[in-house]
Amino acid sequence: MTRVRHRATAGAHSVRFVYTNIAGGSVGPNPITVKAAFEYSLGAIVPVFFNGSRTGVCAPGGILVSDPIPVELADNDLFYSRNLVTVGSAGEKWPLGPYISTSVGDGTAATDLVDSGAITGGNATYAFGPSAIVGSKVGAATAVLLLGDSILQGLGDGSSEPTTDAGWGARALNNEYGYVNVALAGEEASQFQPGNARRLSRLPLARYCTHAIVNHGINDVKADSTTAQIQQRLTNIWTALANMGLKVYQSTLTPVTTGTFTTEAGQTKQTQAREDVRIAVNTWIRSTPAPLTGFLEAADAVETARNSGIWKANYTTDGTHPSATGAAAIATAVAPLPF
Template sequence: MKTEKQQRFQKPQAVATRGSHLGSGLSDGIVKTQTSVTCHEFTCDVPEVQLVYANYFDFDSPGPNPINVKASIEYPIGSGFRYEVFFHGGKREIEIAPGADVESRSIPLNAKAKTKCLVFSCATVPEGGKFPRGQVAYSNRGEGLKNGDIVDSGTPDTQGQYVYHPVAIIGRPKEPTPAVLIVGDSIASGAQDNPQDRGFIPLALGNEIPWIRISKGNESVYGFAGAACRFRMRLAKYCTHAIIHSGTNDFVQKNLAQYQNDLIALLQSLSDYGLKNFVCTIPPRTVSKTDMSPVNPAFALNGDVMKANAWLLSNPRPDLIAGIFDTSRVLRNPERLAEWDPVVLGGDGIHPGSAGHTRMAAQIDKSMIQI
């Protein structure tokens, strides 16, 4: 049990689900004001929370213009009461410059573990301006959007679209709890799962471990460096652990030695933030769902991808790798290891479907992710 002083001075960390990089492009340049409603679940008891908002998108491109943000939180869901969110200087609305992010002031929710909240996020841009978008808002989670300001009253009228939302919900948990940074590619981002913005890592973590996802479609280990992660890496400070799923895009262009060097550089960078790293093995990649030929020699039987997985499973750098999750093993055809098990494959030769994400989630050992 932490003392009151320890609680007060510990650094804020992720305390809820569905913190996420704004990785789904920009709005249409026509809508000037839009409020999104997103659902998040608290994974621990936390007396106060803060929202983190940002103005960058995709592979860490600054937004094309400043955006103004106003927000509230409905907690508990169904109460009808919305906590006003204030920013620096007691402002209800804050301007966020291109490439910047901001933390709100603390909001005294006294949130309890395994309860949910709705966050109302209103983004306003100048004439012809655009705002970044990330998660999909689904009505079955109480989510949605409306072109207008409904932060303090009103309801959404549209759903199923990419929306603007907080990149993190942070606070100081009453008891020590881990928080996971999800790093990697489209599979880590939930591609072809159902719902498509879930994915195997959030499925595995459930409502027990909070997370922030900074993965992106087409991401590679070598691509997640320098300017391409200059903004997303700021979110690492809100986490204690990282789970990395990458490699399938690396071996389209790179060889084994290059992948090994690039992965070690990535792990070192995350470790420098104080994170304990877990790495997932690399899945098959075939020409299509119906043509199970490996997309190139690296993905063939005993090719560079299988050699990379053997290297990972040996844990070559225990100083940088806390553990390996062998997620690719449950995706492969046991009789033809370079191919997918047809049961788990999605709509192409690159991504697992929902059955594959479910199998992969079972390979994540949550007992290893501890403070």
């Protein structure tokens, strides 16, 4: 049982909650059953139905979409989803979702408190919740798919709440645009190719979006992929999204170093062969190859100079992921977003 805070980035009605049964980018091991309610920030609770029933079953790898909820939201309204997930027997699993802290939610009660009651405890943990919340917009609206690895997922950016969610992508959106973050730690572009289970389980969420920000690539560099291989993989990803009608933006690839990160002199670049590939891929991204709509300059925001391969002091804490300072710098550099 969880209660998770959300923000409306556009006026909307006929809101729907979207749940997925995806674990680590792959299909879940068993069906899950979901019961839910919508809670206004002032406390009124509205029940959610699935095909006219209070509960819905989501098969492994499936997407469960609620019936339209009879609520109205204005731009920038805060509201909550109240979510109960159950499985059929002991030992079965449900997927974890957003990281909730005191500012963004409550959980994890072991009883059904969907329609009433306070949900306490369980903060500072990963919890089950909607993968997306969609609705009929009032006026123009933009929704962004964040697709990539742990950098876009937000790893390393530990101090952004409650202003924004973690990661430079969410920071750059700055509560002005709706988004679905399907970035996954450790993922390479090679793992989001046609036929791959990771792609099959998450690409359908792009249907709710108008734009995409992709940051795939640096894990492929670290795996010693060639420039040509990375170019082909990224092009496949961009094409899939563009064919779904999204405007696609790719970020340049940030550095990888070892050593100490409080100074620039304390860092050692990755092997020259890998660095040569990163530089070549970044040069190619900056040429805006088809079908990209544009690119976002992440690397220049955190490197000591273009192609130096060294992070600015304190812009990372591990040599791979931007710190809160680094994430904020990238978000500032790419603003205003070209949406």
